[in-house]
Amino acid sequence: MQFFLDTANLEDIKKYFEWGALDGVTTNPSLIAKEGVSLEKRIKEIAEVVDGPISTEVVSTDAAGMIEEARKFAKWHKNIVVKIPMIEEGVKALKILSAEGIKTNVTLVFSSGQAIIAAKNGATYLSPFVGRLDDISEDGMALIHEIVTIYKNYDYKTKVLAASIRHPRHVIESAQLGADVATIPPAIFEKLIKHPLTDKGLKAFLDDWEKVKKLQV
Ligand code: E4P
Numbered sequence: 001m002q003f004f005l006d007t008a009n010l011e012d013i014k015k016y017f018e019w020g021a022l023d024g025v026t027t028n029p030s031l032i033a034k035e036g037v038s039l040e041k042r043i044k045e046i047a048e049v050v051d052g053p054i055s056t057e058v059v060s061t062d063a064a065g066m067i068e069e070a071r072k073f074a075k076w077h078k079n080i081v082v083k084i085p086m087i088e089e090g091v092k093a094l095k096i097l098s099a100e101g102i103k104t105n106v107t108l109v110f111s112s113g114q115a116i117i118a119a120k121n122g123a124t125y126l127s128p129f130v131g132r133l134d135d136i137s138e139d140g141m142a143l144i145h146e147i148v149t150i151y152k153n154y155d156y157k158t159k160v161l162a163a164s165i166r167h168p169r170h171v172i173e174s175a176q177l178g179a180d181v182a183t184i185p186p187a188i189f190e191k192l193i194k195h196p197l198t199d200k201g202l203k204a205f206l207d208d209w210e211k212v213k214k215l216q217v
Helices: 010-017 029-033 039-049 063-076 088-100 112-120 130-135 140-154 168-177 186-193 196-215
Strands: 002-006 024-026 054-057 080-085 104-109 125-128 159-162 181-184
Touching: 002 010, 002 186, 010 039, 010 186, 039 054, 039 063, 054 104, 063 080, 063 088, 080 088, 088 104, 088 112, 104 112, 112 125, 112 140, 125 140, 130 140, 130 168, 140 159, 140 168, 159 168, 168 181, 168 186, 181 186
Parallel strands: 002 024, 002 181, 024 054, 054 080, 080 104, 104 125, 125 159, 159 181
Antiparallel strands: none
């Protein structure tokens, strides 16, 4: 399973990529807006740090505009993956971008019907938003399960990228269900590593070691 970091914050990207286990980055317009820097500058800065897929989202809502943005992004760096919203115009753009070999991440996905259409149009990644479904009392993980099953049934090559992750269980359950990727906010990546019993156990070992040290000649 691949892990992407879901942030546009360069300090966080530098910090957490040093820990290993991360394979790429996803951004969206809201994450870029928090950074007070232009999209192009930030994406190029991320590309200097990260040797893996970097998702960059279009903001046009018509197919021609999306295609123009996507072609521009794809020239910034070989690792760029263009995020396309799952709307009718996005589907039209996706078909053309797939034919051109531009890597895509279909975003704002909330149903299996959307997932099938994206796969049939050659999406590289598909981002079902599990947290936002949970937020409205639906079942985000059930959607991951449905999509993974459907993609396996028909051998669709589109990778399932669990997005809108809210807590470590979303990551674990995505792994159990066979999602190809989870994109994880920095605070949740950190929570995946921490366990209170690890900290408690280490403290006990180190305290006991102090006693052993006193015995050494
Ligand atoms: C990533 O690609 C998505 O844009 C992101 O995971 C959305 O997360 P949110 O629902 O917490 O905004």
